Amino acid sequence: MIIFKTARELALMKEACILSAEALKLAGEAVRPGVSTADIDRIAYKHIVSNGGKPSFLGYSGYPATACISVNNEVIHGIPSKHRILKEGDIVSIDLGATLHGFHGDNAATFAVGEISPEAKRLIDTTKEALYKGIEAAVSGGRIGDIGAAVQKHAEDKGYSVVRKFVGHGVGKDLHEAPEVPNFGSPGRGVRLIPGMTLAIEPMINAGTHDVKILKDGWTTVTVDGSLSAHFEHTVAITPNGPVIMTEL
Numbered sequence: 345m346i347i348f349k350t351a352r353e354l355a356l357m358k359e360a361c362i363l364s365a366e367a368l369k370l371a372g373e374a375v376r377p378g379v380s381t382a383d384i385d386r387i388a389y390k391h392i393v394s395n396g397g398k399p400s401f402l403g404y405s406g407y408p409a410t411a412c413i414s415v416n417n418e419v420i421h422g423i424p425s426k427h428r429i430l431k432e433g434d435i436v437s438i439d440l441g442a443t444l445h446g447f448h449g450d451n452a453a454t455f456a457v458g459e460i461s462p463e464a465k466r467l468i469d470t471t472k473e474a475l476y477k478g479i480e481a482a483v484s485g486g487r488i489g490d491i492g493a494a495v496q497k498h499a500e501d502k503g504y505s506v507v508r509k510f511v512g513h514g515v516g517k518d519l520h521e522a523p524e525v526p527n528f529g530s531p532g533r534g535v536r537l538i539p540g541m542t543l544a545i546e547p548m549i550n551a552g553t554h555d556v557k558i559l560k561d562g563w564t565t566v567t568v569d570g571s572l573s574a575h576f577e578h579t580v581a582i583t584p585n586g587p588v589i590m591t592e593l
């Protein structure tokens with residue numbers, strides 16, 4: 345069931361989204377050669393709890409950390425570790441959410457560790473652009489498929505592939521609400537977009553094929569072909585005046 349949010353609820357949820365965005369910004373600013381993914385997770389955790397929030401992922405289906413931190417060929421759900429030290433040339437996706445006033449914010453971005461290759465930079469830029477294409481398509485009266493189609497076209501035009509196995513989602517009092525928001529699809533298909541819907545739009549784009557697999561830790565999801573992958577995510581509200589990015593500072 346899709347849960348529509350009132351203006352009052354959107355205002356409360358906005359605060360959770362801002363807290364998520366701040367934590368992501370701080371985490372991203374900590375990315376540099378020599379830091380561990382656990383160090384970055386700690387920074388996000390501290391910011392969220394010191395502002396009265398709760399990390400949305402911590403304990404979710406047993407997930408053990410604040411952020412999912414995924415390096416290079418890791419697509420999503422990388423578990424932070426003090427043994428995972430970032431090095432020059434890596435790309436690192438940080439995905440995190442915060443709960444405040446009973447609502448979740450959810451956002452992700454991919455960062456460069458020092459100097460990265462032109463190919464890695466192009467993948468990051470394209471994935472971010474694909475997210476914004478998807479957001480632009482999230483207009484009242486449109487359909488869920490419009491979002492996926494816009495993301496997919498941008499990624500595939502650049503020679504990349506869109507992960508199929510994981511999708512975006514409604515978000516609100518629950519981290520994952522209906523509807524699913526695939527990053528692929530056909531315009532004019534799927535659930536109609538109506539004001540009050542809040543969606544986490546989150547393209548995961550691979551440099552190689554779209555196939556992914558989950559490692560034995562039960563979480564870390566990697567590209568099957570070992571290619572690089574990038575991930576960006578915003579929480580977006582559908583409004584009569586167009587999409588509003590809730591996780592924008």
Ligand code: MF3
Binds near residue numbers: 401404544
């Ligand atoms: N942002 C991801 C999502 O929206 C991460 C959640 S997985 C978790 O699905 F279990 F770690 F919370």
Ligand code: CO
Binds near residue numbers: 450451512513546577
């Ligand atoms: Co999400």
